[in-house]
Amino acid sequence: MCSTVYEGEVITDEWLKKWKEYFLACYDEGRVNEKVHEAIEFTTPYLDQSIVSVSGGKDSMVMLHMLAKRDLKVFHWDHGRWLVPREVEDEVLRNIAAVAPNCELIVRRYSLGESEMSRKVWTPWYKEFFGTLRSLGFRYHLLGVRADESHRRSVRGRVVRRKEWMEIYPIYYFTWRDVWAYIFKHNVPVPSVYFRYAKLVGWDKVRFVTFFDREFEKYGAPQIDSLLSWRWKNNP
Amino acid sequence: MMEPLEVTIYFKTPIALGFPWIYLDSLLANLKVIEEQGERYFISPKVAPMETPEIPVKKWRDVYVSSVSIFEPSDVGFQVFQYFKKGDYPFPEGKIRKGSGFFKDFYLRVGYLPVRSIKFYCTCEKDEVERLLHKAPAIGKERNIGFGFIREVGVKETEYEWGLVKDGLAMRPIPVTYLEEYEDTAYLAYKPPYWMKENVALCAVPFTRVKL
Numbered sequence: 001m002c003s004t005v006y007e008g009e010v011i012t013d014e015w016l017k018k019w020k021e022y023f024l025a026c027y028d029e030g031r032v033n034e035k036v037h038e039a040i041e042f043t044t045p046y047l048d049q050s051i052v053s054v055s056g057g058k059d060s061m062v063m064l065h066m067l068a069k070r071d072l073k074v075f076h077w078d079h080g081r082w083l084v085p086r087e088v089e090d091e092v093l094r095n096i097a098a099v100a101p102n103c104e105l106i107v108r109r110y111s112l113g114e115s116e117m118s119r120k121v122w123t124p125w126y127k128e129f130f131g132t133l134r135s136l137g138f139r140y141h142l143l144g145v146r147a148d149e150s151h152r153r154s155v156r157g158r159v160v161r162r163k164e165w166m167e168i169y170p171i172y173y174f175t176w177r178d179v180w181a182y183i184f185k186h187n188v189p190v191p192s193v194y195f196r197y198a199k200l201v202g203w204d205k206v207r208f209v210t211f212f213d214r215e216f217e218k219y220g221a222p223q224i225d226s227l228l229s230w231r232w233k234n235n236p
Numbered sequence: 237m238m239e240p241l242e243v244t245i246y247f248k249t250p251i252a253l254g255f256p257w258i259y260l261d262s263l264l265a266n267l268k269v270i271e272e273q274g275e276r277y278f279i280s281p282k283v284a285p286m287e288t289p290e291i292p293v294k295k296w297r298d299v300y301v302s303s304v305s306i307f308e309p310s311d312v313g314f315q316v317f318q319y320f321k322k323g324d325y326p327f328p329e330g331k332i333r334k335g336s337g338f339f340k341d342f343y344l345r346v347g348y349l350p351v352r353s354i355k356f357y358c359t360c361e362k363d364e365v366e367r368l369l370h371k372a373p374a375i376g377k378e379r380n381i382g383f384g385f386i387r388e389v390g391v392k393e394t395e396y397e398w399g400l401v402k403d404g405l406a407m408r409p410i411p412v413t414y415l416e417e418y419e420d421t422a423y424l425a426y427k428p429p430y431w432m433k434e435n436v437a438l439c440a441v442p443f444t445r446v447k448l
Contacts, residue, residue: 200316218343219345220344220345220346221345223254223344223377224347227256230422231422234424234425235436
């Protein structure tokens with residue numbers, strides 16, 4: 001047969017091994033260890049009154065792994081099955097439990113997440129998400145935001161004062177290479193979809209965002225989802 | 237007269253896709269609608285609902301006997317083409333969608349396959365299929381920026397009907413309710429128009445084992 005079932009680019013051990021070698025070399029060359037120590041030192045004063053927000057993506061998982069030795073309160077937002085298929089969500093929860101087994105995990109689910117509408121309308125999402133953060137009542141929110149991600153984020157600074165809380169970005173000075181280097185060095189578990197997407201769009205551009213979400217249409221994300229995650233298009 | 241055919245489309249430029257496969261029945265239906273409707277085709281279906289036209293392809297139950305695309309060479313992986321497109325037209329007031337439609341003008345990513353040709357198996361009227369396919373200058377997505385331009389279309393008769401199943405493998409999405417045995421399933425549209433939610437059912441995935 002000339003064609004096979006398309007499940008994204010084939011991830012071979014050899015391909016992954018080659019990249020692992022590259023990122024491990026980046027770990028030493030990019031002095032990631034120093035950045036990690038600096039990030040932990042910077043974050044420590046905030047830890048008592050803070051909650052770590054973890055999406056399950058690479059940046060937040062690196063942040064969680066760095067801080068996991070301490071007593072943490074971890075917040076995870078479940079987008080619902082139409083935005084994040086259950087297979088992926090289950091993997092994310094398993095990963096969080098593996099990285100920070102002693103943390104106090106708080107999971108809240110998006111009320112519209114069980115409806116297909118959640119892919120098309122995103123205004124209620126913001127309202128509910130920020131309402132939930134407000135109700136949690138923590139003074140500091142630790143987020144895996146990096147300056148490297150966009151110009152807007154690079155000018156925002158490492159500590160951002162919001163109305164009712166402050167956002168702290170421990171890995172703000174990490175580059176995408178540093179993040180992958182840390183993941184490969186410490187075997188941090190990340191959702192397996194990352195590797196499929198990385199092979200197609202590149203390690204620098206791969207992001208863990210909601211699937212088939214029209215909010216990200218302007219970045220071409222649903223088009224790529226249709227190719228790589230076609231199984232979840234009609235019924236996730 | 238319906239006969240088993242092998243349709244091969246040769247390309248001048250790589251083909252961009254919005255889904256892992258192209259469906260021949262969908263392609264023919266689209267060409268037929270454009271032929272029948274002319275300029276009216278470009279009015280949104282919400283404004284002017286259209287009937288799916290009769291196409292010269294054999295039906296088994298309500299499934300067309302035509303395969304999904306088989307790419308040649310088959311070992312070519314998808315590539316991504318990324319580009320910014322900004323128009324200089326004045327923007328209207330209010331909310332506009334930039335991800336699709338007229339103002340699709342921001343950061344776009346297209347998955348494309350640099351293949352030489354694609355092949356379909358079908359049971360169709362040969363002359364009519366040839367006539368319709370010669371009307372298409374390009375197929376796939378992002379034709380406006382040069383993807384999917386056709387060099388040549390070849391249609392030849394085959395001995396066997398391989399539009400549904402070939403060597404025990406499904407050649408297109410087939411609803412599992414029509415099958416005795418199946419290996420892998422997914423919710424897929426199985427008849428044109430493929431964008432319609434009503435045409436989605438639990439189907440056997442193309443190129444997996446099935447028994448009719």
